[in-house]
Amino acid sequence: MQRSASAHLTANVDSAAEVVLAVAVADGPRRTERLGVTLDGAPVAVHEVAAPHGGRLHLLAGLQPGTLRIDYEVEVDGLAEIEPHSPWHRIEYARPSRYCDSDKLMPVAQAEFAGLSGKALLDAVSSWVGSQLSYVSGASKPTDGAIDTYLSRQGVCRDYAHLVIALLRGLNVPARLASVYAPGLDPMDFHAVAEAYLDGAWWVVDATTLAPRPSLLRIATGRDAADTAFLTTLSGSLSLQTMTVTATVDDLPADDLTLLTALR
Template identity: 30%
Template sequence: MWLHASCKLDFEIPVATPFILMLRPRSGSQQWVAREQYMLNPSTEAVEFTDLFGNLCQRLVAPAGFFSIQTAFDIEVADSSDVAPGAPFVPVEQLPDPTLPFLLPSRYCESDRFSQMAASLVEGINPGYNQCAKIVEYIQNSLAYTPGEGQEIISATEVNQKSQAVCRDMAHLGIACCRALSIPARMVVGYLEPLRPMDLHAWFEAYVGGRWYTFDPTQQTLAGGRVAIAYGRDAADVAVYTQFGDPVEILNMEVHVEQISAPTD
């Protein structure tokens, strides 16, 4: 399907402030960007680089006063997410090198603390995709999805002590449990067309059966219409904006996604 997606961020900047932004999707096997707009108001010099995980990042110094960032793009994405019950576990010694960082504990996904719990959750389940699906089922049965409720980033250990969570929290818990079973897992931040209320969204991917598969504990049926903006070990790696120095006030954030016809020119 073709989607038009946009994001607008408005800030009040007290003094000139360095930012790193992560708002541009990249084309790849699962998505293709046909048109793109990126506007800074007031116009500001920016430099783009690619981080360790292949994400497109923009580096700039926002001037004091009102500052706005607007991005929009037309993109072709899959209208459904692949599922693969029975896809096998890949032994660590056979994993591709780029997947190895996603086996390790990270700031918000303390997988070393979930070894016993994860093993008990998947007891009797065939290693691989089916274990990941069982972990998602546990998260859905244990946590109520409450979009817009969680402003503070919390770790998987903290999430597991709660009764409700946002998408980011649920992804952290899923990632930690998968890694505890030696299954590489990574966080994804982007857009989900069926999401209501509309906002930026987080889910996770696990590497089984020789490829990455999507898992989303917030959705009872795994939906397509996903646009990936950033991949990382956890939320610390995939912030759509990071500012340095004294805190700045975000005045407004608007996210829109809609289906469109294929571009003609």
């Protein structure tokens, strides 16, 4: 499988700032890539920082006011190895988190999915969230969590993923969020999916069903969107102006929803 992805962003640096990017694909598959960052046309030093699950963050320090431009392009050949088992990750991703308040949603999860386990539970949660929510761009706020989404019954991909994760954790199934490039996604953008731990491996659960799971490319992985944002301002002030994301694959695969699929 040969996949290509790109992200092109421009932003105004309003005051001296330090910024972290999460736009590069995670370590794993063979890749050829280029990351270029300029401020008012002059190159900016980029420092790579290792993140969990092969993630690669890029730190931009000492930015002065001006126009920031970020250009990332990657060609990926083949698939990543399936992530090895880690007892710590099972513990970490069973706990409530900032956007996935599973402790509050536990009664809902127990009432809706009583008696289910294994793949049948993953399918039921994905189907329930997909049928209960309406995909509405701009309907949610950056601070909304799973409870907000459950009550409003609308949102975008990260809201779907947060609700899936919270419901699964409420049933003692470890679950986490992955930001991805998603060939076939329409409209094209960064995408977010849930991953659930079952039978010694992590499996993709995407209640939006907007892109085929076998072609997804991992960027960042964490408890929720707080760990996977494509751009984080550590200090100073920055305002995003434009963003263009692309993701393609040489042969867009079908997505057989009867099968468990790993993010590779």
